[in-house]
Amino acid sequence: MSLDLSRTATQVDEMTVDLKTRQSGRELRIQNALRALAEFQLDDFDSKLAQGGDLTWAVPRILAPPGSRHAPPETPADFTVVAADGSHIGVDRHMPVRCFLINSGISVLTYGSTPGADLYNAPRLFARDDEVVMRDDVSYREQAIEGAVLGAKRAVEEIRALLAAVNDLPSDVPTLGLLDGSLVMLGLVGQGFPEFVIQELIEDGFVSALEELRSMAKDRPLAVASYISLPGHFEIVNAMRLMACRYDDSDAELRCGVRGPGKQPCDRCVGGVLDHEVFARLLGPGERSAVFATSSRVVEQHYRGNGVCFFYVNVGEEIGRVEVPSWIVEDEGALGLVHSLVVDQCRRGRGYPVGLMEAHEQAVVSGADRRYFVQLVEKALHNEGMPVYTSEKARSKVLRWL
DSSP: OOOOHHHHHHHHHHHHHHHHHHHHHHHHHHHHHHHHHHTOOHHHHHHHHHHTOSOSSOOOEEOSOTTOOBOOOOOOSSEEEEEEEEEEEOOOTTSSSOOEEEEEEEEEEEESSSOEEEEEEEEEEEOSHHHHEEEOTTTOOEEESOTHHHHHHHHHHHHHHHHHHHHTSOTTSOEEEEEESOSSOGGGTTSOOOHHHHIIIIIIIIIHHHHHHHHHHTSSOEEEEEEESSOOOOHHHHHHHHHHOOOOSTTHHHHHHTTOTTOSHHHHHHTTOOHHHHHHHHOOTTOBOOOEEOOOHHHHHHSTTOOEEEEEEEOSSSEEEEEEEHHHHTOHHHHHHHHHHHHHHHHHTTSSOHHHHHHHHHHOOOHHHHHHHHHHHHHHHHHTTOOOOOOHHHHHHHSOOO
16 A cells, blocks of 8 residues: 555645744744854853763864854865765575675776776675674674674775775875765664674774874875765754853753753753754855864774864855864864865765765665675575575565455
8 A cells, every 4th residue: 555645745734834833933043053153252161061071962172263264275286086985785684695795885086187087886795604793702792793783884894995995096196085974983872782893893993994094194195084964963052052051060961851852941042953054154155164073982982092073064055064083183284175175076066075976876786786686695505506595574575466
């Protein structure tokens, strides 16, 4: 039976009317946030942050006046953008063999006197017992690689693919290595995964690759960043909520928690607004915000001193969020390279980095690809005289009786 669109349309109309009635209040909170940015006092914020104790809501470290604006530097005459993205076919219990596949897409776009493009993908099948399950040699615990763990595994393969692509390029050309999404691996947080999983995927996987890129950047003009389109973050708004808090002691969260969402004093001031909505009113085309530092516990505990910073940038079509390792912020030239090339990439990609667009096209696994992959597996098993089977549930989706 198909979706009842007539009943759905009525609900959509009701939702739209409700959104319209709330729009004026939202606009007021955006204006409040803009005033708070203009009047923001770093010393007062640091004092409030210290009094707040161990806050459970994300508040960044603010390194410069948050209302500042920065125009992009000129792009180099010659430069290269290397972008990586990934897709996967996960473990399927309806298949006759336990395996998964990660497909890393890479685009290498060179601009200037010798323009060129190299687009390719690198699929990798994981099927051995030690590949589909993570094991701890000390406790003998096991963790299947699926769900959030598989997502983290894919992120590791993406940055490793980026590292390999950068390593093959000339070392004298300014280069931007670009990833899609966040540099902070939050997918494993708060889900009860054992420490050996965090160690292998974050510290020995993602962070180790990040450190190799940092080492390469010491000897060549190389910058690394990630881009988030239409970000749903509200860390800067949280900082303004903290500034608007009427309590001076560390039990502010306890006092406000009993009020319920939307009823705290700071919520009535700036609550419910997203960071990108505020910076959309502040930043002109091509401009970026100040740089902020994430206070994520994952970064503090597992990134081996590699901080993660971020800024917002007006790329013309939207406000994007750009995340960079802290060592990029320490180098004004590298930070300027990230800023100018991200803006340039979004201009060429009509609002989204063209390098990431091409990497995604190389990485994407279509429905037809997934069906063909299953057929390849079944054929290989059949050729070796091994049993080929599937569940009756999977069979029922192919053979319809009515």
